Amino acid sequence: MISRWTFGRRLAAGFGVACAVLLVIAGITYHNTTNLVDTEDWVAHTYEVRSRLADLTAALTTAESGERGYLITGNDNYLETYRTALASVKTAVDDVRRLTSDNPRQQDRVNQLQPMIETRLANLRDAIDTRRTSGADAAAKQIQQNGGLSSMEKIRALIVDADHEEGELLRVRAVESRGATTFTTGVIIWGGLAGLAAIAAIGSLITSSLGRQIGSAVSHVESSAAELQASANQQAQSASEQSTAMNEISTTINELLVSSRQIADSAQRVAGSAEQTAIAARGGQGMVDQTSDSIGGIRRQMDQIVTHMLELGKKSQEIGAVLDIVLELAEQTNILAINATIEAAGAGENGKRFAVVADEIRKLADRVGGSAKEIRTLIEEVRGAVNTTVMATETGSKAVDAGSRQFLDLSAAFRQIAALVASTTEAAREIGLSTKQQTSAVDQVNVAIADVTQTARETETSASETLKTASQLSQLAGDLLRIIRPGTSE
Amino acid sequence: MSKAPKISQQANALKRDFDRAFAEPMRPPAPQTLDLLRIRLGNDPWAVPLTDVSGLYSGKRVTPVPGRTRALLGVAGFRGSLAAVYDLPALIGLAPLPAPRWLLVAEERRVAFAFDALDGHLRVEATSILPLGPDGGTAWTRGFIEDGPLRRPILHLPALLARLTPQTPQEGNDP
Numbered sequence: 181m182i183s184r185w186t187f188g189r190r191l192a193a194g195f196g197v198a199c200a201v202l203l204v205i206a207g208i209t210y211h212n213t214t215n216l217v218d219t220e221d222w223v224a225h226t227y228e229v230r231s232r233l234a235d236l237t238a239a240l241t242t243a244e245s246g247e248r249g250y251l252i253t254g255n256d257n258y259l260e261t262y263r264t265a266l267a268s269v270k271t272a273v274d275d276v277r278r279l280t281s282d283n284p285r286q287q288d289r290v291n292q293l294q295p296m297i298e299t300r301l302a303n304l305r306d307a308i309d310t311r312r313t314s315g316a317d318a319a320a321k322q323i324q325q326n327g328g329l330s331s332m333e334k335i336r337a338l339i340v341d342a343d344h345e346e347g348e349l350l351r352v353r354a355v356e357s358r359g360a361t362t363f364t365t366g367v368i369i370w371g372g373l374a375g376l377a378a379i380a381a382i383g384s385l386i387t388s389s390l391g392r393q394i395g396s397a398v399s400h401v402e403s404s405a406a407e408l409q410a411s412a413n414q415q416a417q418s419a420s421e422q423s424t425a426m427n428e429i430s431t432t433i434n435e436l437l438v439s440s441r442q443i444a445d446s447a448q449r450v451a452g453s454a455e456q457t458a459i460a461a462r463g464g465q466g467m468v469d470q471t472s473d474s475i476g477g478i479r480r481q482m483d484q485i486v487t488h489m490l491e492l493g494k495k496s497q498e499i500g501a502v503l504d505i506v507l508e509l510a511e512q513t514n515i516l517a518i519n520a521t522i523e524a525a526g527a528g529e530n531g532k533r534f535a536v537v538a539d540e541i542r543k544l545a546d547r548v549g550g551s552a553k554e555i556r557t558l559i560e561e562v563r564g565a566v567n568t569t570v571m572a573t574e575t576g577s578k579a580v581d582a583g584s585r586q587f588l589d590l591s592a593a594f595r596q597i598a599a600l601v602a603s604t605t606e607a608a609r610e611i612g613l614s615t616k617q618q619t620s621a622v623d624q625v626n627v628a629i630a631d632v633t634q635t636a637r638e639t640e641t642s643a644s645e646t647l648k649t650a651s652q653l654s655q656l657a658g659d660l661l662r663i664i665r666p667g668t669s670e
Numbered sequence: 671m672s673k674a675p676k677i678s679q680q681a682n683a684l685k686r687d688f689d690r691a692f693a694e695p696m697r698p699p700a701p702q703t704l705d706l707l708r709i710r711l712g713n714d715p716w717a718v719p720l721t722d723v724s725g726l727y728s729g730k731r732v733t734p735v736p737g738r739t740r741a742l743l744g745v746a747g748f749r750g751s752l753a754a755v756y757d758l759p760a761l762i763g764l765a766p767l768p769a770p771r772w773l774l775v776a777e778e779r780r781v782a783f784a785f786d787a788l789d790g791h792l793r794v795e796a797t798s799i800l801p802l803g804p805d806g807g808t809a810w811t812r813g814f815i816e817d818g819p820l821r822r823p824i825l826h827l828p829a830l831l832a833r834l835t836p837q838t839p840q841e842g843n844d845p
Contacts, residue, residue, distance in 0.1 A: 511728065518726045518791055521705060525720065540691040542791055544684065551680050 187390060194382040201378045205371030212364035219357040225279060226350040229286075232275040233343045239268035240297065240335065247304040251311045251319045259308065266301060273297060276342070283349075286342055293338045300331050391664045398664065402657035409650035416643035419636050426633035433626045440619040447612035454605040461601055465594035472587040475580055482577045486570055493566040500559045503552055510549035517542030702796045706815070707774065708789035708822065711759040715822045716785075717792065717815060718774065722827040725749070725775040732770065732784070740766065743784055748775050758783040761830055762810060776827050781834060783827070792817060799824065809833070 185193065246262030249255065273294055280286035303326045311319035517538045524535030705720040725748060732755045734744040741760040745752050753775055760766040761783070770784030792815075799813045802823070810829040815822050 514788075514790070515726050515728060518707065518720070521791075522720055522723055522725065525705075526724075539793075540688070544688050544691075546790055547680075547684050547687075551684065554680075 187394075190386050190389060194379075194386045197382050198375065198379040201371070201375040205367060205375055208367045208371065209364055212360050212367060216357055216360040216364060219353050219360055222353045223350060223357060226346045226353060229276060229279045230343050230346045230350070232272050232279060233339050233346065236269060236272035236276060236297075237336065237339050239265045239272055240300070240332070243269060243301065243304060244332065247308055250308055251316060251323075254311065254316065262304070262308065269297060269301065280342075283345070286345055289338050289342045289345070293335060293342070296331060296335050296338065300328065300335060303328050303331070394664050395661060398657050398661045402654055402661065405650050405654035405657055409647060409654060412643050412647035412650050416640055416647060419640035419643050423633055423636040423640055426629055426636055430626065430629050430633060433622060433629055437619060437622045437626065440615050440622055444612050444615040444619060447608050447615055451605050451608035451612060454601050454608055458598055458601040458605060461594055461598040465591060465598060468587055468591045468594055472584060472591060475584045475587055479577065479580045479584065482573055482580055486573045486577065489566050489570045489573060493563055493570065496559050496563045496566060500556065500563065503556050503559060507549060507552045507556065510545050510552055513545035514542055514549060517545055703793050704796050704799065706792040706794060706822075706824065708792050708817065709772070709774075709785045709825075710787040710789060711762065711785055712764050714764070715789065715817065715820045717817070717822040717824045718827060719824065720791075722777055723774050724777050726788070727773045727775070727782075728771055728788075730773050732773075743767075743770060746773065746782060748782065751780075753780055753782040755782045755784055756834070758785045758825075758830075761833075762808075762825075776831055778831060781831060783830070 243262050243265035246258045246260070246265055249258030250262060273290065277287070277290045277294075280290060303323075306326070307319045307323050307328075310322050520538030521535055521542065524531035524538055527534065706717040707720060707723065707726065709716050709718060727746075727748065730746045730748075732744040732746045735742070741757045743755045743757050746755050747753075755770075755773060757766050757770065767784055767786060770786075772785050772788050773782045774785070775782045794815055798815055800815065801813050802811060810826045810833070811823045812826045813824050815824065
């Protein structure tokens with residue numbers, strides 16, 4: 181339970197025990213001293229009583245001496261002594277009575293002694309009166325009659341008894357005084373030793389306990405100081421790293437801020453470009469619609485071309501049929517000419533002139549046939565060209581159809597582009613607005629990071645201070661440990 | 671269309687030549703000339719002397735008749751008389767005609783020969799007929815002529831007729 185006591189409580193308990201021991205010793209000593217003082221008082225009282233008894237005896241003797249001097253000399257100077265002694269006797273009797281008021285036997289003696297003293301004084305006064313009135317002889321005679329010597333002896337015997345009583349009391353009180361003194365001395369010596377031993381034990385116990393506890397606490401403090409030092413080191417390092425990181429973050433945030441502003445500018449330019457693109461897209465859509473109408477016209481013209489070409493092909497075919505007839509005629513004419521030549525040859529001289537005509541006809545038929553073949557070739561070429569043109573026109577018509585469809589798709593694409601460009605414009609505006617807000621937020625973040633950086637620097641400074649304090653605390657703990665454990669090295 | 675003027679020029683030239691032919695004085699044919707028919711047997715150019723031919727026809731209907739040789743295509747009528755029609759390419763060892771159109775009637779007027787195509791009439795100098803080489807000649811050819819870049823062997827129809835002659839008695843039922 182004591183181990184749980186606080187340092188102050190232990191000290192208070194230790195000092196309390198020591199004070200209690202000292203109080204006991206002081207109490208005993210005080211009691212003994214008081215008894216000793218009382219005893220000494222009583223001894224002094226006894227001495228005073230004995231002194232008063234001696235004074236009484238002396239005063240009585242003085243009064244008797246003065247009376248005797250007067251009786252002898254008749255000189256009044258002796259009476260003065262006598263009177264002074266009378267006062268001293270009275271005072272001494274009163275003092276003895278007062279001083280021995282606690283002693284019934286002495287009071288009895290005083291009570292016995294007072295009438296005897298009064299009687300003796302009365303005898304002295306009578307003797308003096310007698311001397312004054314009757315002379316010395318009468319006085320001497322009267323003295324002899326009064327038996328002054330025996331009364332004085334009784335008085336002295338009582339005083340001696342009283343003195344013996346006081347002497348006995350003095351002896352008893354001296355014994356008591358010595359006993360009390362011895363006891364007091366023993367109490368002082370042994371109590372002091374016991375108190376010293378108790379204080380030493382208590383001090384040793386407190387010192388040991390407190391040393392152990394404080395040593396443990398100091399060890400804990402030292403350990404905690406070391407941990408605090410390590411923690412402060414780590415905190416300082418962390419604060420330094422945090423400060424460095426915050427600087428890097430601040431740099432990055434600044435770059436981000438510049439990038440955000442560039443993005444905002446770019447978004448604004450994109451919005452402008454998107455608006456122009458939207459205008460161009462609407463214009464392009466109008467152009468596409470016009471072009472689509474033109475393609476419709478081209479499609480109709482192509483249909484007419486195909487119709488005309490088909491008509492041309494048909495006419496060419498008819499021409500070819502006529503030409504076939506011409507060729508047939510030319511061929512038949514040629515056959516007829518050849519046969520005429522044969523017949524003319526068979527007719528001999530009479531047929532020569534006919535042969536000439538037949539020859540001319542044959543030549544004409546040959547040339548007509550050649551020309552007809554050339555025309556036929558041309559017609560075939562024309563028909564081929566017509567067919568090719570029709571096919572090309574049909575292909576073109578299909579291409580026009582495809583182009584028309586593509587233009588429809590293109591128109592839809594332009595409309596979609598216009599819608600998307602509108603969305604892009606809106607998105608670019610939102611991006612610009614958001615980027616401006618982001619720039620503002622980044623500004624705030626930058627300020628906050630600057631504050632954090634400042635805080636990190638302050639933390640680093642505080643950690644350095646903490647480190648210094650921890651070092652001082654560790655040093656103080658070592659000093660304290662060396663104080664409570666002198667053998668402890670650093 | 672650039673050929674249109676050419677055709678019209680040709681027509682005008684034809685008209686001029688035709689008119690001039692009848693306007694010029696009569697000139698007798700030059701002596702020592704030979705009239706030839708330019709024909710094609712398959713893709714090969716040939717020539718036949720008009721003196722061996724009594725008539726030229728085209729598009730005549732040939733009525734098939736059975737015969738000993740595949741070259742006999744049938745019979746056809748020419749100016750009121752029938753003539754046996756032979757496949758001329760088949761006779762000279764070429765591929766037979768798929769659809770004969772041209773017919774020439776021999777001088778004998780009892781035999782006609784079908785051929786592929788007629789290239790026209792050709793009048794040449796007699797001296798322009800060149801002899802065939804020792805390996806190129808056959809029994810039914812007698813020289814050749816140069817017709818532009820073509821070289822036309824001259825078919826000797828009498829030789830072919832002579833080859834067909836022994837068969838004639840078996841075909842003697844014809845009028």
